[in-house]
Amino acid sequence: MVFARNQWYVAAYSQEVGDDLLARTVCGEPLVLYRTKAGEAVALTDRCVHRRYPLSESSRDGDNIVCGYHGFTYAPDGVCVAVPGQSRVPRTARVPAHQIVEQDSLVWVWIGEGEGDPDAIPRAPWLDSPDYVTVRGMEHLDARYQLLVDNLLDLSHETYLHAGYIGTPEVAETPITTEVDEDAGVIYVSRRMKDVECPSFYRESTGIEGRIDRWQDIEYHPPCLYLLHSRIAPAGVEPGPDGDDPRACHAEIVYAITPETETTTHDFWMVARDFALDDEKVSEFLAESNRTVVLQDVEALNVLEKVIASEPEGYQELSINIDTGGLAARRILQRQIAR
Ligand code: FES
Numbered sequence: 231m232v233f234a235r236n237q238w239y240v241a242a243y244s245q246e247v248g249d250d251l252l253a254r255t256v257c258g259e260p261l262v263l264y265r266t267k268a269g270e271a272v273a274l275t276d277r278c279v280h281r282r283y284p285l286s287e288s289s290r291d292g293d294n295i296v297c298g299y300h301g302f303t304y305a306p307d308g309v310c311v312a313v314p315g316q317s318r319v320p321r322t323a324r325v326p327a328h329q330i331v332e333q334d335s336l337v338w339v340w341i342g343e344g345e346g347d348p349d350a351i352p353r354a355p356w357l358d359s360p361d362y363v364t365v366r367g368m369e370h371l372d373a374r375y376q377l378l379v380d381n382l383l384d385l386s387h388e389t390y391l392h393a394g395y396i397g398t399p400e401v402a403e404t405p406i407t408t409e410v411d412e413d414a415g416v417i418y419v420s421r422r423m424k425d426v427e428c429p430s431f432y433r434e435s436t437g438i439e440g441r442i443d444r445w446q447d448i449e450y451h452p453p454c455l456y457l458l459h460s461r462i463a464p465a466g467v468e469p470g471p472d473g474d475d476p477r478a479c480h481a482e483i484v485y486a487i488t489p490e491t492e493t494t495t496h497d498f499w500m501v502a503r504d505f506a507l508d509d510e511k512v513s514e515f516l517a518e519s520n521r522t523v524v525l526q527d528v529e530a531l532n533v534l535e536k537v538i539a540s541e542p543e544g545y546q547e548l549s550i551n552i553d554t555g556g557l558a559a560r561r562i563l564q565r566q567i568a569r
């Protein structure tokens with residue numbers, strides 16, 4: 231098994247789940263997502279118990295789904311309430327209904343055994359805070375989720391893969407510090423650049439002129455939630471003693487890394503900012519630029535997946551200092567999978 235099934239995963243953005251039936255596979259489990267009239271999000275296994283027809287290809291009757299093949303009808307709890315041609319509904323006629331928690335504009339799903347603990351879900355409060363504006367998107371990766379974890383935990387690749395957008399020479403040149411909270415299972419990787427060139431991504435969005443101090447503080451909550459606290463300030467401007475930081479711009483860059491299958495991934499990306507809140511042009515610019523950057527990663531990771539698929543068993547990588555965070559992530563993911 232390559233996924234940790236007994237974990238919370240982002241299945242969708244809240245705004246994606248509505249009246250229509252949305253098909254999405256999470257850790258190999260095909261799901262159909264929709265929202266009841268009362269506004270509750272529902273996630274059922276997307277496979278009719280009768281002849282496996284996808285419920286996502288079916289239609290709704292109020293809060294129920296009527297299978298598009300022969301009409302088995304399912305309530306939001308997954309129980310079949312009607313079948314054609316007979317009044318008795320077989321007792322075993324039900325599809326799994328998966329536990330859902332909706333918070334921070336994300337739809338989290340539990341596809342594992344038993345009940346998940348909602349308090350164990352990591353938070354990303356900026357995403358629906360009135361003090362921030364968020365742009366977001368989702369790309370499909372033809373690559374295993376572990377490659378995206380590696381990618382996001384080592385931002386030195388920005389210099390090479392994202393030159394001209396978010397990459398400048400100093401990203402790769404500046405060493406990182408890595409801390410792992412083994413008990414909580416959280417990885418922190420920090421890179422603080424002093425008096426450096428401002429990449430166009432931040433120059434055009436923040437309006438800060440000249441050289442900057444640029445902080446990249448990563449917080450990864452395996453398996454699914456990745457936070458990059460990005461601080462951009464005019465060179466030499468430090469936060470105040472009680473953490474107030476009015477002269478700096480902050481971007482909270484959030485990824486939800488959701489395995490679809492063993493070798494494909496849903497790459498949810500969000501950029502929440504606390505500057506230029508009313509500037510629609512800045513929103514458009516950040517959405518467009520970030521999508522471009524994400525697609526550069528997607529292209530590279532899709533290539534890597536092909537390389538991995540064609541290589542002989544037992545190939546050994548070589549790791550250096552920049553990989554410390556990624557290696558810690560692999561360790562924690564392995565632990566979660568074994569559990
Ligand atoms: S496959 Fe769904 S009712 Fe037959």
Ligand SMILES: [Fe+2]
Nearest residue numbers: 381392523527
């Ligand atoms: Fe990247």
